[in-house]
Structure formats: structure tokens, C-alpha cells
Amino acid sequence: MASYRRIRDLDWPMILLALVISGLGVLQIYSATLGTVSAPAWWKQIVWLAAGLVVMWLMAKVDYHNLLGQVPLLYALAVGLLVVTPLLGALVGGSRRWIPLVFGFGFQPSEFVKLVIILLVARYLAELKSDRLEVRDLMKLSALAGVPLLLVASQPDLGTSLTYLPVLAMGIYLGGLRWQHTAALAVLAAVLVPMGWFTLKDYQKARLEVFVDPAKDPLGSGYQVIQSKIAVGAGGIWGKGVTRGSQTQLRFLPVTHTDFLISAFAEEHGFFGVVVLFGLYFLLLMQIVQNAQSAPDRAGMMICMGVCATLLFHLLVNAGMAVGRMPVTGIPLPLMSYGGSSMISVFMMLGLVNNVRLRRFVS
Amino acid sequence: MIAGVCQAVRYIPEERQSDATLNRPLIRDDMKFAAVKIAAFQWVIVGVFLFLISGFWDLQVRNEEVYNEKADANQIKSLPIPAPRGKILDRDGRVIVDNHDSFRLILSRDNLREEHLEPIALGLNLDPAELAAKVQRFRSRPTYFTISLKEELTPAELTFVEAHRGQDAFPEMELIRSQYRVYPGGGLAGHLLGYVSEINDSELNSAEWAAYNPGDVIGKTGIERHYNEVLKGVDGQRRVRVDKWMNTREILAVKEAVPGRDLRLTIDLDLQVVAELAMEGRRGAVVALAPRTGEVLALVSTPSYDPNRFVGRIDSRNWSQLQNDPGRPLFNRALQAQLAPGSTFKPIMLLAALEEGVIDDSFTVHCGGGATFYGRFFRCHKRGGHGKVDLTRGMAQSCDVFYYTIGNRLGIDRIAKYAEMAGLGQKTGIDLPQEKEGLVPSSTWKIRRLREKWYAGETISVAIGQGALTVTPLQLAYSIGGIATGGIWMRPHMVKSDSPAPARRAELNLANVNKVLNSMYAVVNEGGTGGSARVPGLEISGKTGTAQRASDALVRSGKLSAEYLDDAWFVGFAPRQSPEIVVAALFENGEHGNLAGPIVRDVIKAYFDKKQRQDRDGSNLARSHGPEPAQ
Numbered sequence: 001m002a003s004y005r006r007i008r009d010l011d012w013p014m015i016l017l018a019l020v021i022s023g024l025g026v027l028q029i030y031s032a033t034l035g036t037v038s039a040p041a042w043w044k045q046i047v048w049l050a051a052g053l054v055v056m057w058l059m060a061k062v063d064y065h066n067l068l069g070q071v072p073l074l075y076a077l078a079v080g081l082l083v084v085t086p087l088l089g090a091l092v093g094g095s096r097r098w099i100p101l102v103f104g105f106g107f108q109p110s111e112f113v114k115l116v117i118i119l120l121v122a123r124y125l126a127e128l129k130s131d132r133l134e135v136r137d138l139m140k141l142s143a144l145a146g147v148p149l150l151l152v153a154s155q156p157d158l159g160t161s162l163t164y165l166p167v168l169a170m171g172i173y174l175g176g177l178r179w180q181h182t183a184a185l186a187v188l189a190a191v192l193v194p195m196g197w198f199t200l201k202d203y204q205k206a207r208l209e210v211f212v213d214p215a216k217d218p219l220g221s222g223y224q225v226i227q228s229k230i231a232v233g234a235g236g237i238w239g240k241g242v243t244r245g246s247q248t249q250l251r252f253l254p255v256t257h258t259d260f261l262i263s264a265f266a267e268e269h270g271f272f273g274v275v276v277l278f279g280l281y282f283l284l285l286m287q288i289v290q291n292a293q294s295a296p297d298r299a300g301m302m303i304c305m306g307v308c309a310t311l312l313f314h315l316l317v318n319a320g321m322a323v324g325r326m327p328v329t330g331i332p333l334p335l336m337s338y339g340g341s342s343m344i345s346v347f348m349m350l351g352l353v354n355n356v357r358l359r360r361f362v363s
Numbered sequence: 364m365i366a367g368v369c370q371a372v373r374y375i376p377e378e379r380q381s382d383a384t385l386n387r388p389l390i391r392d393d394m395k396f397a398a399v400k401i402a403a404f405q406w407v408i409v410g411v412f413l414f415l416i417s418g419f420w421d422l423q424v425r426n427e428e429v430y431n432e433k434a435d436a437n438q439i440k441s442l443p444i445p446a447p448r449g450k451i452l453d454r455d456g457r458v459i460v461d462n463h464d465s466f467r468l469i470l471s472r473d474n475l476r477e478e479h480l481e482p483i484a485l486g487l488n489l490d491p492a493e494l495a496a497k498v499q500r501f502r503s504r505p506t507y508f509t510i511s512l513k514e515e516l517t518p519a520e521l522t523f524v525e526a527h528r529g530q531d532a533f534p535e536m537e538l539i540r541s542q543y544r545v546y547p548g549g550g551l552a553g554h555l556l557g558y559v560s561e562i563n564d565s566e567l568n569s570a571e572w573a574a575y576n577p578g579d580v581i582g583k584t585g586i587e588r589h590y591n592e593v594l595k596g597v598d599g600q601r602r603v604r605v606d607k608w609m610n611t612r613e614i615l616a617v618k619e620a621v622p623g624r625d626l627r628l629t630i631d632l633d634l635q636v637v638a639e640l641a642m643e644g645r646r647g648a649v650v651a652l653a654p655r656t657g658e659v660l661a662l663v664s665t666p667s668y669d670p671n672r673f674v675g676r677i678d679s680r681n682w683s684q685l686q687n688d689p690g691r692p693l694f695n696r697a698l699q700a701q702l703a704p705g706s707t708f709k710p711i712m713l714l715a716a717l718e719e720g721v722i723d724d725s726f727t728v729h730c731g732g733g734a735t736f737y738g739r740f741f742r743c744h745k746r747g748g749h750g751k752v753d754l755t756r757g758m759a760q761s762c763d764v765f766y767y768t769i770g771n772r773l774g775i776d777r778i779a780k781y782a783e784m785a786g787l788g789q790k791t792g793i794d795l796p797q798e799k800e801g802l803v804p805s806s807t808w809k810i811r812r813l814r815e816k817w818y819a820g821e822t823i824s825v826a827i828g829q830g831a832l833t834v835t836p837l838q839l840a841y842s843i844g845g846i847a848t849g850g851i852w853m854r855p856h857m858v859k860s861d862s863p864a865p866a867r868r869a870e871l872n873l874a875n876v877n878k879v880l881n882s883m884y885a886v887v888n889e890g891g892t893g894g895s896a897r898v899p900g901l902e903i904s905g906k907t908g909t910a911q912r913a914s915d916a917l918v919r920s921g922k923l924s925a926e927y928l929d930d931a932w933f934v935g936f937a938p939r940q941s942p943e944i945v946v947a948a949l950f951e952n953g954e955h956g957n958l959a960g961p962i963v964r965d966v967i968k969a970y971f972d973k974k975q976r977q978d979r980d981g982s983n984l985a986r987s988h989g990p991e992p993a994q
Contacts (some may be wrong), residue, residue, distance in 0.1 A: 234431045
């Protein structure tokens with residue numbers, strides 16, 4: 001039984017890609033925080049990276065079927081944590097997302113809820129004895145994913161709550177959707193989106209408005225987008241070189257080592273660097289998809305595809321935001337943005353993928 | 364560890380459980396159903412990447428230039444380095460006009476946002492409407508021209524600037540070092556120095572200031588204006604890299620400012636002070652020249668004003684107060700007051716009569732208190748008459764009948780010829796702005812100007828310095844100074860120079876000149892009208908003048924207000940031979956020339972006192988060092 005769970009059976013190409021991307025992230029964090037109070041961020045990120053690798057190994061060891069068995073418990077735990085977060089959480093920038101732990105460390109439960117949702121959707125679909133989803137399934141699945149989503153959105157952290165949607169969408173997509181349902185969902189969305197507008201906070205509305213027209217508020221919410229686009233554009237084809245980007249180094253670019261890390265990367269490494277980086281991400285995602293294809297069962301496949309969808313969504317929103325093609329949200333760039341919770345949750349997801357891979361020959 | 368916990372509840376997919384427990388038909392856990400969907404999703408991934416890459420392509424490859432420029436605009440700022448204005452020194456090198464270091468707040472117009480103007484104005488105690496108008500004035504200028512907002516910030520204003528000049532507040536604000544003009548003497552020498560102030564709209568539209576920009580500080584009058592180009596220097600520029608908070612991170616290029624040149628004036632501060640003290644509480648002017656060089660030693664106009672009030676931008680209340688002051692403090696009487704010279708014109712008359720030969724040394728007239736010419740009776744200022752008057756007494760007692768007579772013999776055009784020769788009726792060419800010409804009437808002047816023939820009767824008034832004849836105090840000092848040096852008129856000038864000033868010469872019979880000068884000596888020292896200017900031990904020569912502002916008839920009516928009282932003049936020089944200083948004093952409404960005499964006396968005395976002191980100190984100095992012992 002133990003023979004196939006050796007370290008050499010892990011998906012090394014995938015891990016290697018993740019490490020290279022993380023390494024580029026560390027380099028960029030170093031450059032972006034040079035000479036600021038956040039200067040020690042780069043080595044902290046290395047610590048998080050190391051912790052991530054350990055967590056990944058742990059996540060790979062436990063048979064994912066066992067994890068699936070714990071879904072009700074994990075789900076309850078997740079909802080419970082999200083309920084207490086606003087009570088225990090530290091107020092950062094007008095919202096309570098963080099639970100402070102010892103030594104100034106804290107963690108963001110919403111990051112880990114992603115994993116629970118992935119497992120939840122995987123189990124639900126694996127139990128389904130059909131190639132088609134019924135309305136009842138749709139409702140149940142949406143309700144299950146909806147509870148944590150709304151809890152996170154009310155922190156308020158709209159960006160992170162939206163990252164749960166791609167898992168759900170992937171599940172529904174793979175679970176099999178009738179075209180009538182597709183149409184119904186489209187209608188529902190058409191009704192809900194305008195209604196949702198009124199439930200948004202003012203700054204969220206402002207961000208969306210500014211997304212449509214950044215010049216509307218060049219020094220407020222639009223400032224970030226304008227400065228990010230300048231940073232990216234000024235990078236040109238070959239980039240300005242590490243620690244040479246004026247937008248990054250002179251701090252015109254906001255939150256350079258977290259949300260807008262890719263803008264700093266693009267300024268200092270140019271279009272060439274961006275293409276190389278996206279190439280790495282693409283290979284990583286393809287590797288995950290390949291693991292999905294070779295998964296031993298539906299649940300395993302679903303886990304891999306859930307991870308893939310989550311990462312793709314993060315990449316799309318974060319990098320899209322850097323070039324002004326997505327609204328400004330606090331969604332980090334997976335593996336690169338500075339931050340322990342994000343780093344560990346991504347490696348936990350990669351651990352799940354490895355978990356599935358290690359068990360692909362089970363009959 | 365996690366494994367251990369999870370081992371407790373092991374999840375087994377239902378299809379793996381024993382078939383018997385389930386009623387539903389089993390669907391094998393077949394992956395094929397999803398293969399197509401996964402393959403399709405791979406294309407979604409490709410699509411997302413293409414979407415993102417096209418976004419980066421758009422910015423980094425297609426619009427690299429645009430964004431590079433914007434990045435530069437963010438970080439690269441051009442800041443002016445104001446050139447320090449040259450100092451103004453007196454002839455001994457004492458500083459009369461200085462600068463002190465200050466901070467100037469300027470408004471950069473590269474990223475100027477209209478809605479920021481009002482909060483900035485309020486934070487700096489400026490009038491928002493005035494600021495908006497200021498910005499408006501710059502509309503046609505390139506955006507790299509900065510607007511100077513305020514000089515000499517208060518601590519509260521500095522705090523406001525420091526707190527708001529970041530990229531996310533009012534990045535338009537920039538603080539630069541500059542110099543602020545100070546006139547330590549306050550009103551001392553105010554008229555000759557002039558003042559600096561911000562250029563105004565009408566100046567900007569004039570040819571003289573065409574090369575200047577809004578916000579420039581220029582000399583408005585006096586030395587500051589005449590030598591503006593010398594004093595101002597050339598502003599430099601600094602291109603710096605700034606960060607988001609507008610802190611300078613790196614200096615990219617510096618074009619140093621070229622400081623303005625210091626100006627050493629010919630003015631002697633000691634004499635200037637003496638002259639101003641002598642004029643205190645009086646309205647008028649004093650001009651002291653060194654006749655043999657043309658150097659202006661003192662130039663006073665009272666009442667004066669404090670040039671410091673104009674520096675920067677004078678507020679309208681202050682300005683109208685100065686404008687409407689009945690004493691006209693902004694009016695530089697020394698070169699702008701054009702008044703009848705009265706009897707101070709008589710030395711020129713006497714010289715003309717001798718040179719033209721209309722009288723000789725033995726010429727006398729009888730003064731019976733007046734004489735009739737062309738059917739009109741002209742009074743002498745002495746009602747009882749002077750009796751028999753020769754040319755020395757005529758000057759010493761300032762007998763009008765004597766001068767009526769020689770004026771009548773000369774005729775207006777010969778009088779005009781000598782008046783013009785002496786420098787009247789034209790600008791002296793002094794290096795100060797807004798000098799006035801005065802007026803020397805002549806028959807051609809009258810025809811050209813009034814289209815009327817000259818009447819011989821008019822000549823009689825001109826002969827005693829009345830009628831249409833007007834001079835400025837500067838002209839009077841200049842003309843008498845030229846005669847005193849034997850017919851050489853050195854152009855008056857304010858700035859020390861190695862090369863001699865341009866001169867005009869007249870071929871005069873020196874014997875005639877000496878007769879005039881001797882009679883002027885008699886005025887002061889031999890019981891003449893100018894006894895008030897006498898200083899024992901100094902050979903001061905001079906001439907009083909009491910010039911009417913109104914006609915005789917009006918004076919007799921006794922209804923005149925103080926401003927129509929006679930002007931008192933005195934012009935004097937010393938020493939008698941090769942004079943070193945000539946001083947003209949105007950005491951407006953002073954009633955008698957004798958009252959202007961002490962003003963001239965004080966200045967001349969101060970000049971020789973100082974000279975004596977310097978000679979003594981100089982010889983002391985020489986003695987203390989001693990000659991080098993011979994080897």
C-alpha cells in the first residue's frame with residue numbers, strides 16, 4: 001500500500017513549475033519592497049513557501065477519499081469560522097477578514113474555505129448517479145456553496161467570495177447542464193446582477209465604475225488602475241530590469257508586493273517576462289488538467305478541475321486588473337503575491353492534486 | 364497526523380460498496396463522459412491566456428511610448444532655480460539692497476487640476492478668485508512654466524504644503540528655495556532704488572517686457588528697473604526624479620542659475636542720509652552731483668515710501684493708499700518735478716548776457732522796485748528797489764530789474780540757446796527711468812506748440828526763471844555744475860564705472876564764467892540772499908530761487924491755499940575752484956529760497972566733513988603701517 005505514495009511519485013513537473021513561479025514571485029517581492037518598511041517580505045515569503053511545501057506533502061498523504069468523507073465536518077468548520085471571523089477578526093481597510101494568531105501572524109479563513117468548497121463540489125458530483133444535473137441538484141449545490149460565499153462577501157470581501165464561483169461553475173459544467181437550465185441561469189443572472197448593485201458598498205461601486213472609466217477618479221480608486229497600466233506599459237518589450245522600474249521603485253504603483261505584483265513584474269521584466277511567466281502558469285494548469293484526466297474516479301477528477309478553475313480565475317482577475325481589463329479586487333496572484341494564507345492555500349490545492357495523482361492506479 | 368484523524372471516518376464512494384445494498388442501476392464511475400468537457404476546458408484556458416496576453420501586448424508593445432511618457436511625467440519634474448538678484452551697494456560698498464533666503468511655493472502646471480485650486484488657495488490664505496485669475500493668465504504658456512504662488516510661507520502654511528503635496532493630494536504644489544528682496548533701509552533712498560514686484564498684465568503685453576513670463580519678478584522703478592537686466596541674472600532649472608510623495612530621489616540634470624550682478628552705485632549713503640534728514644517733513648527733492656565726473660552722490664525725493672511694501676505682490680489697499688496720498692510719495696520729484704526755477708536761472712542768464720556781449724563789466728541798472736517793459740510794469744521782489752545794481756550785486760541781491768533788462772536785450776531765442784546749452788529742456792540721460800525734460804520756451808517752440816507768435820513781453824518773465832520755463836531738480840544741479848566746471852557737462856549716472864561718463868562741452872569764455880561764479884560766491888558769502896548756506900571755512904557758492912506757482916494777481920488776492928505758495932530753490936557748489944560737489948534742493952511751497960539754502964549747506968558740509976575724516980584716517984593708516992624699510 002505504501003509503495004506508491006513515495007515522494008518520487010509526486011507530480012514533479014507541476015511542483016517544479018510552482019517553485020519557479022514562486023521563485024520569480026520572491027524576486028519580485030524583493031525588488032518591489034526594496035527600501036521600504038516591507039523590505040523583509042521576501043524572506044518571509046520564502047518561509048511561507050517552505051511551509052507550503054510541507055503542507056502540500058501532508059495534503060498529498062491523506063487519501064482524498066478520507067477527506068471527502070470529512071466534508072460535512074469540514075463544511076461545518078468552515079461556516080463556523082466564517083461566522084466568528086467578523087467577531088474575532090482584525091479590522092483592516094474597513095473589513096474583517098483576518099483572524100490574528102500569535103506573534104503577529106494571522107490567517108484568512110476565506111482562503112481555506114476554497115479547499116472545502118472544492119471538496120464539497122467534488123463529493124456532491126461524485127455521489128450523483130447521473131450525467132445530468134437536475135434543478136434540485138443545482139439548487140442544493142448553489143445553496144451549499146452560497147452560504148460561505150455570502151458570509152465572505154459580508155466581511156466584506158467581494159473579491160475572495162467570487163473565487164468560490166469558478167469551482168461551482170466547473171462542477172456544474174462537468175456535472176452536466178441542460179441547455180434549458182443554462183438559459184434559466186442566464187436570465188437569473190440578468191435579474192440578479194442589477195439587484196446586486198444596490199447591495200454593494202460604496203467603495204465597491206466606485207471600483208466598478210472606475211473599472212469602466214478610470215479617468216473618472218484619477219487620484220482615488222482609478223489611481224491604482226492608471227498607475228498599474230503606466231507601470232505595465234512603461235515596461236515595454238524587455239522591461240526596465242530588476243529594481244529599475246520607476247513606477248515600482250518610486251511607489252507610484254500601489255500595493256506592489258501583493259495585489260499589483262504582476263504590474264511590478266511587467267514593468268521590470270517587460271512583455272517578454274510576462275510571456276515567459278504566463279507560459280509557466282499555462283504549463284502548470286495543463287499539468288493539473290492532465291492529472292484530472294488521469295484521475296481514478298470522478299471525485300478525483302473534480303478535485304483537480306476545481307483547483308484548476310480556482311487558479312485560472314485568480315490569474316484572470318489579478319492579471320486582468322493589472323492591465324485594466326478587470327475591476328480592482330483584492331484577489332492575489334497565486335504563488336507570487338506576498339501573503340502566507342494565499343501561499344499555503346495554493347500549495348494545499350496542489351497537495352490535493354498530488355493526492356489524486358498518487359492514487360491514480362488504484363482499482 | 365491529518366491522516367490519522369481522517370482514518371476514523373473513511374469515505375468510500377457508493378459504487379465501491381457492495382452492489383446488493385443499492386436498488387438503483389449502477390453507473391460505472393466512468394471518466395469518459397468528462398473527457399470532451401475537459402478537452403473543451405483546455406481551450407477555455409488557452410482563451411484566458413490569450414485574453415491576458417493581448418492585454419499586456421496592448422500596453423507593452425503597442426503603446427510602450429505612451430506609457431513611458433506617462434511614467435516619466437510621474438517621476439520627472441522640472442523645478443526652477445531662481446537666480447539670486449544682484450545686490451545694490453553704495454559707492455563705499457555698503458549694502459543698500461539685499462536678499463534673504465526664503466521658500467517659494469510654486470504650482471506645477473503639468474498635472475494641474477482645476478478643482479484643486481480652491482482648497483490650495485484656502486490652505487494658503489490666498490483669494491481663490493485671484494488664484495484662478497492667475498492660472499488663467501498662464502493659459503497660453505507652455506505647461507512647463509510654473510506659477511509662483513506664495514513667497515515667505517508661515518509655519519502653518521508650510522505644514523499645509525508638507526501634508527498635501529503627495530501624489531494623492533495636491534501634487535501640483537512644489538516648494539523651492541528662492542531669494543526675497545529686502546530693502547533694509549526701508550524708505551531710505553526709496554525713489555532712486557525703486558522696487559521689485561511681480562510683472563503685471565499690461566507690462567506683459569508691452570514690448571519692453573516681451574521676453575518675460577507671468578509671475579516673473581521685475582524692477583518696477585528706479586535702479587531696480589533701469590538695471591533689471593543686470594541685476595536679475597538667469598534662472599536655472601533642476602530636473603529631478605521624485606517619488607509618489609514628491610520627495611526628490613535623484614537629481615537628473617542641473618542648469619545652475621546665473622546670479623545677477625551686484626551693482627555699485629555712485630550714491631554715498633552718508634550724504635543720502637544727511638539729505639533725507641534735511642528734507643524731513645518737507646516736500647521736495649535734493650540732488651547732489653559730482654560735476655567733474657557726473658556721479659550722483661545723493662538723490663532724494665520726499666515724501667518717500669518703503670519699497671518693501673511692493674515686494675511680491677502689493678495688495679490693492681496698500682497700492683491705492685500710496686496712489687491717493689496727497690503728498691504723492693510715488694512721484695520722484697528729483698527727476699520728475701517740472702517747476703519754474705525762479706532766480707536759480709539767473710546764473711545762466713548772466714552767462715548768456717556776457718557771452719553774447721549784450722552787457723559788459725561796467726553795466727549797471729537802477730532798480731526802483733520794478734520797471735516797465737512793453738507797456739507793462741514788472742515788479743522786483745524788493746518793493747523799495749535795490750538802487751544802483753551791477754552784475755555782482757544783481758546776482759547777490761537777485762535783483763529782478765537787472766535781469767529783466769538783460770533778458771530784454773538778449774531776446775527769448777538767445778536765452779533759450781544758453782538754457783539748452785546748460786542742459787535744460789532735455790533729459791540729462793541719467794540712468795533712471797521716467798526722467799522728465801522740463802521746458803525751455805522759444806519763439807519756434809511757441810509757434811510749433813501754440814501756433815502763436817512770441818511776444819517780447821513774455822521774455823521778461825523768462826529772464827527771472829518764470830513764465831513757461833520749467834526745470835527738474837536734477838537738471839538744475841546738472842546745468843549749474845556744468846557752468847561751475849567751465850562748460851563741461853558730464854552725464855549724471857548712478858552706477859560706478861571705470862570709463863568716464865559721456866560729456867558735452869561748450870566753448871565758453873572762462874573770464875565770463877568766472878564772473879558768473881564769483882557773483883554766485885557773493886550770493887552766499889558777501890551778504891547776498893543765500894547767506895543761510897554759508898559755512899565758515901568752506902567756499903560755497905550758490906543761488907537762491909523763489910518760484911511762483913501762481914500769477915501775481917492771484918497771490919495778491921490772498922485766497923491761495925498752501926499748495927500755491929512759492930517754491931523755494933537753492934543750488935550750490937563747492938569749492939569755488941574746481942568744484943567737487945553741486946547740490947540742488949527743491950523745497951516745495953517753502954516760500955523763500957533762503958529756506959532751501961540750509962539743505963544744500965548740510966549736504967555740502969557732510970561731504971567735506973567726510974572727506975576730511977577720510978583724509979585723516981587715510982594718513983593715519985599710512986603712518987601706522989609706515990613705509991617699507993629700505994634694505
